[in-house]
Amino acid sequence: MPIQANVDLHHFNTFHVSARSRWFAEVATVEALREVLAWHKGKDIPLMLLGQGSNILFRENYPGLIIELAIKGITVQQSTESSVLVQAMGGEIWHPFVTHCLKQGWYGLENLSLIPGTVGAAPVQNIGAYGVELKDLLHEVQALEIASGNMKTFTNDDCGFSYRSSVFKEDLREQYIITDVTFSLSSKPRLNLEYPALQQALSDVPRESITPQLVSDKVCEIRRSKLPDPDMLGNAGSFFWNPRIGQDRFAELKALYPDLPGYAEGNSVKIPAAWLIEKAGWKGYRDGDVGVHERHALVLVNHGGATGAELVALSERIQASVAEKFGIQLWPEVRIV
Ligand SMILES: Cc1cc2nc3c(=O)[nH]c(=O)nc-3n(C[C@H](O)[C@H](O)[C@H](O)COP(=O)(O)OP(=O)(O)OC[C@H]3O[C@@H](n4cnc5c(N)ncnc54)[C@H](O)[C@@H]3O)c2cc1C
Structure with a gap:
C-alpha cells in the first residue's frame, strides 16, 4: 500500500x-x-x-x-433530447472537466470555468462564480463515510448548500469522502449572463452570437485579468467570506461611508469583504514574503518564502483592523490546518 x-x-x-x-x-x-x-x-x-x-x-x-x-473517470448516466446526467469522479480536475463538458455539448458549467481544484472538493464549499453556484447544477453526490466505510448518496437537498458552504463543511465536516458527483446539465445552451462583469465583457457581442464556449472564454479572460495565477504567485483565491450584516447596521455604516456597497439577501445585506479590506488600507500591502494582492484585496499572497503561520498572522491583523474600523467580523473561507 x-x-x-x-x-x-x-x-x-x-x-x-x-x-x-x-x-x-x-x-x-x-x-x-x-x-x-x-x-x-x-x-x-x-x-x-x-x-x-x-x-x-x-x-x-x-x-x-x-x-x-486521484480517482478519475467521467460517464454519462442518462440522457434525453434536452438534458444529460454526467457523473465525474472526485479526482477529476475541475476546469478540464468543464472544458470536456462544453466539447461534448453538455452545458451549464461555463460560468464556473477556471476555478482551481477537484470535482470532489467542489461540493464542499459549493463553488461559485459569475452568477452560478455548483448547487444550481448538482444532481447528487456519492460519499464514503469514514467511520463505517459505507457509501451514501446525497441528493442536492441533502447537501445543505449555502453561500460557499455545505453539510460537508459544517455538520458532516471531515466525516465523508466525496468519491463522485453527478451533474444535471443541458444539451441545449442555457446561458446565465446576469453577472455585471460578464454582461460588460459581452456587451459588444449580439445576443444570438453568444455561445456557452464564448461565455467560458470570457470568464477565463476576466479571471486571468483579475486573479493571480497560483503557479506564479502563491494564493488560495478569496481568503475571507463576504460578511452579512443586518439592514439597520448597514444603514448606519452607509451614513458614514456613502460608497459602501451592499447586496440585499433576505433580512441581511452582503458586503464585499474586498471593499472593507481595501478601505482599511491593506490592498497591495507587503511585509517580507506575505502580502495582499495589488489588484484584489481579498487575495492574500505568498511572494515566495512565506510560512503558513505568517500568512495566518497577516489574516488575523486584517480581521482585527476591519473589526476595529467597521465593527464587522471577517471569517476565513480558506481552511486553516
Ligand atoms: C486563484 C484561485 C481562485 C479561486 N476562485 C474561486 C471561485 O471563483 N469560487 C470558489 O468557490 N472558489 C474559488 N477558489 C477556491 C477553490 O478553488 C475551491 O474551494 C475548490 O473547490 C478547492 O478544490 P481543491 O481540490 O483544491 O480542494 P482542497 O483545497 O484540497 O480542499 C478543500 C476542502 O475540501 C476537502 N476535500 C477535498 N476533497 C474532498 C473530497 N473528495 N471529499 C471530502 N472533502 C474533500 C478538504 O479536506 C478541504 O477541507 C479559488 C482558489 C484559487 C487558488
Missing part, C-alpha cells in the same frame, strides 16, 4: 507554503481508498482529504494522514 512518511506539502497547496504531513497517500481507486482507511483505523491520528490544496492553508506540519484523492 503506497503510504509515504513525512511528505513535503509544498506542491500540494496553491499557497505553496512548506509543511510536512506525517503520512500521505494518493489513491486512484475506491478499493485503494478503502485499504488506506483500513490502515488508518485504530491509529490515533487525524485524517484529512486533499484535492489540489487550493482552499487550504497549512499553518504547521500535519500530524496525521493526508489522502489525496
Whole structure:
C-alpha cells in the first residue's frame, strides 16, 4: 500500500507554503481508498482529504494522514433530447472537466470555468462564480463515510448548500469522502449572463452570437485579468467570506461611508469583504514574503518564502483592523490546518 512518511506539502497547496504531513497517500481507486482507511483505523491520528490544496492553508506540519484523492473517470448516466446526467469522479480536475463538458455539448458549467481544484472538493464549499453556484447544477453526490466505510448518496437537498458552504463543511465536516458527483446539465445552451462583469465583457457581442464556449472564454479572460495565477504567485483565491450584516447596521455604516456597497439577501445585506479590506488600507500591502494582492484585496499572497503561520498572522491583523474600523467580523473561507 503506497503510504509515504513525512511528505513535503509544498506542491500540494496553491499557497505553496512548506509543511510536512506525517503520512500521505494518493489513491486512484475506491478499493485503494478503502485499504488506506483500513490502515488508518485504530491509529490515533487525524485524517484529512486533499484535492489540489487550493482552499487550504497549512499553518504547521500535519500530524496525521493526508489522502489525496486521484480517482478519475467521467460517464454519462442518462440522457434525453434536452438534458444529460454526467457523473465525474472526485479526482477529476475541475476546469478540464468543464472544458470536456462544453466539447461534448453538455452545458451549464461555463460560468464556473477556471476555478482551481477537484470535482470532489467542489461540493464542499459549493463553488461559485459569475452568477452560478455548483448547487444550481448538482444532481447528487456519492460519499464514503469514514467511520463505517459505507457509501451514501446525497441528493442536492441533502447537501445543505449555502453561500460557499455545505453539510460537508459544517455538520458532516471531515466525516465523508466525496468519491463522485453527478451533474444535471443541458444539451441545449442555457446561458446565465446576469453577472455585471460578464454582461460588460459581452456587451459588444449580439445576443444570438453568444455561445456557452464564448461565455467560458470570457470568464477565463476576466479571471486571468483579475486573479493571480497560483503557479506564479502563491494564493488560495478569496481568503475571507463576504460578511452579512443586518439592514439597520448597514444603514448606519452607509451614513458614514456613502460608497459602501451592499447586496440585499433576505433580512441581511452582503458586503464585499474586498471593499472593507481595501478601505482599511491593506490592498497591495507587503511585509517580507506575505502580502495582499495589488489588484484584489481579498487575495492574500505568498511572494515566495512565506510560512503558513505568517500568512495566518497577516489574516488575523486584517480581521482585527476591519473589526476595529467597521465593527464587522471577517471569517476565513480558506481552511486553516
Ligand atoms: C486563484 C484561485 C481562485 C479561486 N476562485 C474561486 C471561485 O471563483 N469560487 C470558489 O468557490 N472558489 C474559488 N477558489 C477556491 C477553490 O478553488 C475551491 O474551494 C475548490 O473547490 C478547492 O478544490 P481543491 O481540490 O483544491 O480542494 P482542497 O483545497 O484540497 O480542499 C478543500 C476542502 O475540501 C476537502 N476535500 C477535498 N476533497 C474532498 C473530497 N473528495 N471529499 C471530502 N472533502 C474533500 C478538504 O479536506 C478541504 O477541507 C479559488 C482558489 C484559487 C487558488
